[in-house]
Amino acid sequence: MYNEATVVGSVIEDLRKTFPYVVCVDDGSRDGSQSAARAAGAVVVQHPINLGQGAALQTGIEYALQDPEMTSIVTFDADGQHRVIDAKAMVARIESGEAEIVLGSRFLDDRTKISVQKRIVLKTAAVQSRMATGMNLTDAHNGLRAINREVASKLHLTQNRMAHASELVNQLATIKPRWVEHPVEIIYTDYSKSKGQSLLNSVNILAELFFR
Amino acid sequence: MTSLLLIVQIALVVAVILVSLVMMRGGVNAKHLAVRRIMLMIFAVAAALSIFFPDTLTRIAGFLGIGRGTDLVLYATIVSFFVFMATTYQRFRNMETSITTLSRRIALDEAPKPWTVAKARDAEDLSQ
Numbered sequence: 001m002y003n004e005a006t007v008v009g010s011v012i013e014d015l016r017k018t019f020p021y022v023v024c025v026d027d028g029s030r031d032g033s034q035s036a037a038r039a040a041g042a043v044v045v046q047h048p049i050n051l052g053q054g055a056a057l058q059t060g061i062e063y064a065l066q067d068p069e070m071t072s073i074v075t076f077d078a079d080g081q082h083r084v085i086d087a088k089a090m091v092a093r094i095e096s097g098e099a100e101i102v103l104g105s106r107f108l109d110d111r112t113k114i115s116v117q118k119r120i121v122l123k124t125a126a127v128q129s130r131m132a133t134g135m136n137l138t139d140a141h142n143g144l145r146a147i148n149r150e151v152a153s154k155l156h157l158t159q160n161r162m163a164h165a166s167e168l169v170n171q172l173a174t175i176k177p178r179w180v181e182h183p184v185e186i187i188y189t190d191y192s193k194s195k196g197q198s199l200l201n202s203v204n205i206l207a208e209l210f211f212r
Numbered sequence: 213m214t215s216l217l218l219i220v221q222i223a224l225v226v227a228v229i230l231v232s233l234v235m236m237r238g239g240v241n242a243k244h245l246a247v248r249r250i251m252l253m254i255f256a257v258a259a260a261l262s263i264f265f266p267d268t269l270t271r272i273a274g275f276l277g278i279g280r281g282t283d284l285v286l287y288a289t290i291v292s293f294f295v296f297m298a299t300t301y302q303r304f305r306n307m308e309t310s311i312t313t314l315s316r317r318i319a320l321d322e323a324p325k326p327w328t329v330a331k332a333r334d335a336e337d338l339s340q
Contacts (some may be wrong), residue, residue, distance in 0.1 A: 020333070021326070025319070045323040047315050059316045067326030160312055 001078035002027040002050060005036050007191060011080045012040035018088050021070075023063050024078065025056040037078075054164025058157040065153055071095065073152050077143040079191065086184040090146035093180065100151045100177035103137070104144035108183035129166055133173035137181065141165045144184050151177045220277050224287055248299065255292060259285070 001008050001024060008024065015022045024042040026034050028050035037044050045063050047056065057075060064073045072094045074087045082104070090102040106112040107123075114122075125140040143165075147155070154175050159167045172179065262269040262281060269281030278284050 021329070043324060043326075043329050045319045047319050049311075049315055051312055051315055055312050055316070059319055062316065063320055063323060063326070066320070067330075069330075070326070158309060158312075160308065 001025070001029060001033050001037070001056075002053075003029045003031045003033060004078045005029070005031045005033040007080045008033050008078045009036040009040040011076075011078055012037055012042045014084050015076065015087075016041045018084050019074070019091075021067075023060050025060040025063070027051060027053070027056045033078075052160035052164075054157050054167070055160040057164060058155070061147075061152050061155060065149070071149055073147045073149075075143060075145045075147070080189065081186050082144045083185050083187065086144060086182065087146065090144070090182045090184075093182065094146045094148050098178075099180040100148045101172065101179045102146040102182050103139075103179060104142040104184035105137070105139035105181040106142060106184060106186045107138045108181060109185075111183070111185035113188065114186070125166070129169045132166075133169055135169060135173060135179070137169065139181070140169060142184065142186075146182075148177075151175060224291070227291060244299075248295065251292070251295070255288060258288075 012022050012024060022042040024037040024044050026037065026044055026046045028047050034044050034046060043063075045059055047059065060075070061073060064070050072091055074091060076082050076087055086104065090104065093099055093102050106114065107126075122139060122141060126137050129135065129137055129140045151172075155168065155171055157164045157167055157171075258269070262285065266281060269284060271281075273279060273281045273284040276284065278287070
């Protein structure tokens, strides 16, 4: 999370009703998000400086891997755009042995209300990663994922900012785990819209991928 | 004349792209550093010579079909600028990776270890 003090508390409280262990990676927030997250019952792992979402994701994964009893990881955005019920169903698909990684997709059912522009951008990104990796993905930049221990230990994200989503898919193409997509709902509140990536950010994503 | 100019231009563009790619892929090892230093030396010597023998540069430029010596210098400057940009970007990326690794180490070391968290939770559950 990065400066999410207003929402992160309720997001973590919701998660804690289902998941006993919630790790919140703080990416150098300066608005007291850390104490809000801690009060809500999460373990806070704090970056000393702001590094970006990709770096935070990798830190969270590495923290979870320290726990020898951990069997699966859920990655969940701190701004409240995901639903705990989706996350629970995704973990169930990991624990049942159906898949080694479950990727959320907002395009598998019609719950998510999404603007036409955003749909075009996300669909283009999905087509791009499909062509690059041969994985038949419907949604390329969805933050909700469930990963089992083995796959998580093989991930090494180096893209600190937004390109990590594509990087993750690229690495999956080499790891070749058993993967499935799971329908998830993205809740676009005014809050997440004001924080979310603009269409222009897709230019940054492309640039970061080409000049790595 | 124009077709020759076109060939030189294409060759320059190809040179720019190739050199940039090689420098970007190669990283900051000693070999690439040496190549960059040699290029810098050649560039400096050529610049110095052009002050004393301005005609020579123009003649070389004319031989290449560029026209004026100053244009040749301009093209060379563009190439070296691209190389500079590529190497600086590479160096910047390496630095970013180091800082990320360092910050992650600090973050993980400062956070309570998972097993102590689990113990605390168990104690909490018992007391309730």
